[in-house]
Amino acid sequence: MSSSVGSRNHRFVEEVLPHADAAYNLARWLSRSDADARDIVQEAFVRALRYFEGFHGGAARAWLLSIVRNTAYTWLRAKPPAAESRWNLESPGAETEEAEPGEGGDPLTEVTRQQEGDLVRRAIAQLPIEYREVLILRELEDFSYREIASILDCPIGTVMSRLSRARDALGARIRSEVHGS
Amino acid sequence: MTHEEAQALLEAYVDDQLDVGDTLKIEEHLGECERCRAWREERVALSAKIRSVPLRFSLPPEMAQSIRKSLQPARAAPVRPPWIPALAAGVVMGLLGLWVGHSLPDRSGEGDEWINAYVRSTLSARPVDVLSSSHHTVRPWLSGKLPFSPPVPELSDQGDSLLGGRADYIDRRPVAALRYQHGNHQIDVFIWPNSQGAPPKDSETAVEGFHLMTAQVPGFNAVMVSDLDAAELRAFHDRWQQRAAAP
Numbered sequence: 001m002s003s004s005v006g007s008r009n010h011r012f013v014e015e016v017l018p019h020a021d022a023a024y025n026l027a028r029w030l031s032r033s034d035a036d037a038r039d040i041v042q043e044a045f046v047r048a049l050r051y052f053e054g055f056h057g058g059a060a061r062a063w064l065l066s067i068v069r070n071t072a073y074t075w076l077r078a079k080p081p082a083a084e085s086r087w088n089l090e091s092p093g094a095e096t097e098e099a100e101p102g103e104g105g106d107p108l109t110e111v112t113r114q115q116e117g118d119l120v121r122r123a124i125a126q127l128p129i130e131y132r133e134v135l136i137l138r139e140l141e142d143f144s145y146r147e148i149a150s151i152l153d154c155p156i157g158t159v160m161s162r163l164s165r166a167r168d169a170l171g172a173r174i175r176s177e178v179h180g181s
Numbered sequence: 182m183t184h185e186e187a188q189a190l191l192e193a194y195v196d197d198q199l200d201v202g203d204t205l206k207i208e209e210h211l212g213e214c215e216r217c218r219a220w221r222e223e224r225v226a227l228s229a230k231i232r233s234v235p236l237r238f239s240l241p242p243e244m245a246q247s248i249r250k251s252l253q254p255a256r257a258a259p260v261r262p263p264w265i266p267a268l269a270a271g272v273v274m275g276l277l278g279l280w281v282g283h284s285l286p287d288r289s290g291e292g293d294e295w296i297n298a299y300v301r302s303t304l305s306a307r308p309v310d311v312l313s314s315s316h317h318t319v320r321p322w323l324s325g326k327l328p329f330s331p332p333v334p335e336l337s338d339q340g341d342s343l344l345g346g347r348a349d350y351i352d353r354r355p356v357a358a359l360r361y362q363h364g365n366h367q368i369d370v371f372i373w374p375n376s377q378g379a380p381p382k383d384s385e386t387a388v389e390g391f392h393l394m395t396a397q398v399p400g401f402n403a404v405m406v407s408d409l410d411a412a413e414l415r416a417f418h419d420r421w422q423q424r425a426a427a428p
Contacts, residue, residue, distance in 0.1 A: 009390065013249075020248060024240035038244055042304050045248055049300070117234035124236070138196065139231045145198045164192040171227050 012052050019061040020045075022141060023068045029136045030072040032125055036079070044071040059147065066151040069133065076129075123173040131166035138163055182206045187217055195224045248304060292386040292393040292404075298351050299369045299391065299406040302358070308367070309345030309360050319346045323357045331357040331372040332398055334424035341368070341417060354378050361417070368407035368417060375402045387411060394418045398425040 023044060028037035044067045055063055124132060137143045137151060145163075149156045187210040193199050194207045211217050302308040311322040316333035324330040326348040335343055344360040344367070354377050359370045380395040380402045387393075392414045396403040405421070407414050 017249065020245060021237075021240045024244070025238045028238040034241075037238070038241070041240070041244065042248075046301050046304060050297075113234075116230075117236075120231060120234045121236060124231075135231070136236075139228060140236055145193065145196065160192050160198075163196075167192075167224065167227055170231075171223065174227075174230070 008052055009049075012049060015060045016048060016052070016064055019064045022061055023064055025140065026065055026068050026133070026136055027072055029124070029132055030069070030129060031076060036075065040068065040072045040075050043075070044068040047071060061141070062143065062147045062151055065137070065141070066153070069151060119174060119177050123170055123177060126173060127166060127169055130162060131169055134159060134163045135166050135170065182210045184210070184214060184217070187211075187214065188220075191217060191220060192224070195221060195228070250303070291381045291383065292388065292406075294351050295369075295371060295381070295393055295404050295406050296388055296391050298349055298358070298371070302347065302349075302360070302369065303367065308347075309358075310347040312345040314343045314345075316343070319343065319359070322346065323348065327355050327357055329357075329374050331359075331401060332425040332428065333359060334421055334428060336361065336420055336424055339420050340364075341420065352378065361421075363407075363409060363413070363417060366407055366409045366413075368405055368409060368414070370396075370421060371404045371406070372401050373403075374400060378402070380404055385411070385415075396422045396425075398422060401425075 020041070024037055024041050027040040027044070028034065031037050031040060044064070048064055048067050051067070124135060127135070133152070134148060137148045143151070145156045145159045148159045148163075152159065187207055190199060190203055190207055194204065199207065211221065310326075311319055313319050313322075314335070314337065316335050320330060320333040323333070323346050333343070333346070337343065341361045341363045344362050346357060346359045349356050349358045349371065351371060354373055356371045356373045359372070361368045361370065375397070380397075381393070381404065383393075384395045385393070390408055392407060392409060392411050394405045394414055396405060396418055403422075403425075405414060405418055407417070409417065
């Protein structure tokens with residue numbers, strides 16, 4: 001078996017490792033903390049490497065993210081609930097700001113854009129975890145309903161209804177923030 | 182299609198998840214229902230808003246590096262180029278060696294647990310629990326965590342720096358794990374009293390990229406695992422064993 005460990009690692013590097021960013025992103029949104037996300041991703045990779053022999057090709061990103069998701073749930077269950085509600089608003093902006101030209105130059109527009117980003121991030125972060133995960137998988141990862149269903153291990157109809165409720169809740173939150181501030 | 186039927190499918194329509202038949206029926210309904218049109222506009226606007234702001238977190242670079250490093254030791258070692266092209270051949274030779282050298286029925290995987298422990302701790306943000314290059318710190322810490330007090334040789338004068346130690350549980354026994362740095366590579370040395378079990382039968386095992394070597398010092402068995410190549414690990418093995426036996 002020892003030689004197969006080698007080729008397994010090689011395949012793993014080729015097929016699974018490219019999705020490490022998506023893994024961290026999902027872990028970060030589920031846990032809402034950098035430290036937790038790191039631990040979750042690390043544990044998820046250990047699990048992924050261990051289960052990799054049972055993975056016979058196909059959608060590696062969905063496969064990895066389902067492991068990340070399960071790991072995150074285990075992790076968050078084991079944590080004191082108080083720690084879950086903390087959400088650091090500063091870091092996501094700084095870390096995720098990708099240089100997006102476009103309205104470059106206009107400082108006022110830039111401020112508005114940042115505020116809008118903060119608002120949307122905060123609104124998503126405050127949603128319950130089962131809404132957050134469908135939103136991230138759909139809007140950021142662009143998975144189909146079928147893929148999301150396989151990651152969450154639930155029927156496609158559940159994906160649709162959960163996504164629908166998540167968007168209702170997000171829309172309501174964004175509206176109330178806009179009118180509230 | 183009734184308004185209710187359409188409502189049930191609108192979410193999937195906005196996400197472009199419907200088949201052609203349903204899509205056509207929804208579009209027909211949208212043409213005649215203002216409420217559904219307004220709803221769709223709102224959804225499209227919300228999605229556009231979400232997708233217009235940066236939401237994606239990237240993996241911290243040092244984490245990316247440590248995951249990569251622990252998975253592809255062969256590529257992470259540009260200092261030994263002759264070894265890299267020989268990789269495939271090495272695997273075949275390794276297989277042959279195992280096959281020819283040991284015709285015993287299936288004892289594959291004997292070293293896997295040790296190598297897994299090495300990989301796991303390398304992936305970890307904290308590969309050691311006590312971070313110290315001094316045996317005066319590491320040894321008492323380990324003695325406090327384990328039912329024995331392992332030798333903790335320091336080899337910094339020979340190019341191997343002690344990074345620290347941790348307590349681990351492998352092959353159904355508690356073991357002390359010392360971590361050393363040699364060049365760009367790290368080595369785990371697992372130690373346990375020889376009254377508590379034998380080391381793996383193969384004194385040397387190669388699992389592509391990783392090498393495992395057993396060692397004996399008075400009173401203790403040890404297993405070393407690293408992504409160092411076999412010759413370098415053997416050299417480390419000799420230095421370590423000598424120093425551990427006669428500190």
